[in-house]
Amino acid sequence: MTKPVCFVMGAGAGIGGTAGMRFAREGYHAVLCRRSDEDGLNALVSGIREEGGDASGFLLNAVKDHVIEDQIVQVEEEIGPIEVMIYNLGAQIGNRELTDTSYKAFELGWRMATFGLFRTASVLLPRMVERGHGTLIVTSATAAARGNAGQHSHAAAMGGRRLLCQTLNAEFAAKGIHVAHVLVDGSVDAPDTLGKMLGPERYEALRSTKGAVDGLILPEQVAETYLHLVRQHRSTWTFELDVRAYNDKPWWN
Amino acid sequence: MTKPVCFVMGAGAGIGGTAGMRFAREGYHAVLCRRSDEDGLNALVSGIREEGGDASGFLLNAVKDHVIEDQIVQVEEEIGPIEVMIYNLGAQIGNRELTDTSYKAFELGWRMATFGLFRTASVLLPRMVERGHGTLIVTSATAAARGNAGQHSHAAAMGGRRLLCQTLNAEFAAKGIHVAHVLVDGSVDAPDTLGKMLGPERYEALRSTKGAVDGLILPEQVAETYLHLVRQHRSTWTFELDVRAYNDKPWWN
Amino acid sequence: MTKPVCFVMGAGAGIGGTAGMRFAREGYHAVLCRRSDEDGLNALVSGIREEGGDASGFLLNAVKDHVIEDQIVQVEEEIGPIEVMIYNLGAQIGNRELTDTSYKAFELGWRMATFGLFRTASVLLPRMVERGHGTLIVTSATAAARGNAGQHSHAAAMGGRRLLCQTLNAEFAAKGIHVAHVLVDGSVDAPDTLGKMLGPERYEALRSTKGAVDGLILPEQVAETYLHLVRQHRSTWTFELDVRAYNDKPWWN
């Protein structure tokens, strides 16, 4: 029998890849898509298969025309119906003053964070509606809740993403599609993103100071919450929740 | 060995009692407190015991001086450390115009929804801090997010409750105490509250129209989410989430 | 002819008294109420009269039974219809940990910030409805938007206040009554409140550092915005706005 598919758009070594692995353990076929690092992608897929799970990996450039749409259609045709989409493309480029934020960077943020989600929803949600069920989990960020200095590109893109999730929810919840917006409010213990942004030394320093055990948001714990969202009965759906480390301040403080 | 205690303040036949039963199944001693209906309380306690769980029931009037405090201290001394507190006292009195909202009703709303939580936190959280862990889940309502016509008492009380939860989180999260504010955004399939407010006929009509299966928020499903909150690793705590039925509109729409 | 009355509940040397003076210049009879400091009150009243304006001053303890209600009725009978109510009672008691926040302090915060406003609205708004017009401006604080460490009493009280303003607006806007919630998001250059909390030395130090010219929120400038709110045509009413000094961070940053 065909396994339900959990499609992860943006499957690096942080939340995306980890969530894919977690869902594979629950009987999903994990489809992992990322832009680069074929070795990293292969390692994720192999890791899942070694555990006895099913996984497929694809390199794709989500901002290119047709790429998202074609990949979704291909997966549905060749692997199976996408039951869970985890839209996990980030758009954080660090703090940059307005004059250091190029038009290109601003537009790229929108293409990754907002338009890519719109494209994904446009092709996938009608298919889910036909089947009468499906879940779209969107990994989001502090910048989806409020703008802050240097976050021109990121906040504009994520603010758009959050309200897009609300419009999708408004149209699709009653049709049986669960849209969830997850506000990841803090640093995630992820070598691919935080590690690259900080560089190896500062990343390790942060990990040892804040405590890699629980002072950074752990991807495997985020995956548990994603799994809970998918398991929620439709009488009791969560649209939005925040996650942060216990010793971190929430964005409103 | 002593079981950890899950203390439910406001344990009727809806979210409170159901959550108590769910936590009992997970190995907690459920302490169920409610103001009235001794038979209903006994039925809940018996139901848990028949399943092989541990439970104790107490009738108490939470707005009376010392009652909350004494009950918490007594439970900690005689049953065991309270690991999970589910503060589930509601304060909905239906829609009333300003001139029909008595000072007494307005104050009672605050005593139930806001001050009672403050009293609970004042006696319990320092104990949890000494132990280094504990969870306080607060059942909240649409009226915690925004005021609406006729909700003078309820919204003022719940708005205070939500921001109180934020102050508690700001002080206690870093000390290892998980505070979670759950925005129950819709009608709950609960005979004790919704049923009483509507009367048996309108309640049954609503259940059959909206669909008792999933058109009302099901207490047993809310309990699953509460359990997930308690299980969250402290690297990845949720402070706030909403729940609503798939076919209901969120408060912002 | 009787002048319209601008009633200021909480008329110290900061926003309250300054707004009273500003409205007196616009032809209102300023009714200034405060709890203590008869000399300060008399100075405010005299200052207005010396400018050629009309003013009356009353000492009252707003948390006592009947005091608010009786004062409003008396003013309406003896001075004239209250066209503008500026509810300016604060409830900031500085940062206190939970265990240092007494039940009494918590309740007093609610009585000042939330219940006092409810009582004021209960007696005044039906009178305004009969006249078909009137404005209720509520001075509010950062703590009305989010809780923060040590703000247990203040945030619970102000959070309740904000949502109460929303319920009042929901019932009374369509009846011609303008309710406005003003989020004063920062320190006000007010000797009676900030000055007392900091003590004279720290207050002067802050004023000279942040710049008394424009680094603290100036009461006379808040009064200009209050006047604008009152002048807004009812086709275009503002329910909520924030004010802060240009060099201060908003609460969400």
Added chain:
Amino acid sequence: MTKPVCFVMGAGAGIGGTAGMRFAREGYHAVLCRRSDEDGLNALVSGIREEGGDASGFLLNAVKDHVIEDQIVQVEEEIGPIEVMIYNLGAQIGNRELTDTSYKAFELGWRMATFGLFRTASVLLPRMVERGHGTLIVTSATAAARGNAGQHSHAAAMGGRRLLCQTLNAEFAAKGIHVAHVLVDGSVDAPDTLGKMLGPERYEALRSTKGAVDGLILPEQVAETYLHLVRQHRSTWTFELDVRAYNDKPWWN
């Protein structure tokens, strides 16, 4: 002496053109820019000149490369420093289901509502910083606060706009630039936008039902609030306010 310039991006017969006329009366040179309807533009400019004010009108397509930037530079060089920018480009396309919302419409919404503002800020704010002062008023919409059914393009664009305003404020307020986000929460009595969307018959029907006097938001009243925002002393700046008709429901109800 050169008059300060009030530049209106999106100057139709509604808020934009009306605000231009209002600022002209206060001594500003009104620069009115719009995409089409040269006759309408000329009528606005003539109207201002007939009152003794100064105005210039330009037709421009704001989504084209360089157009915004060139126009701002040209105005600063040939007319004078832009003291007030009113960014008034809307992006409402009515309610459309997801499958009826083309990629092109979604992108156009972003180009008008979000990217155009970013481009405007990128070229203008550094100039204002050099001068040490300036005001950027952004006309915004309900959809900037929350998504709703059919508003996929609009809400994503406006949600991005609102958080972009917050990032601009975070960087530029302390440098003396006042950024204000005005949430126009309801229908505006504007023939160019509401009138076109509804068609003449439904527009007149709405005007006669809701009452053209005050049941729709009147552009000339919005202009008064814009003027107040510009006049605010920098000790007491408002970043965000809402406006709506007294008999309309706020977005949160």
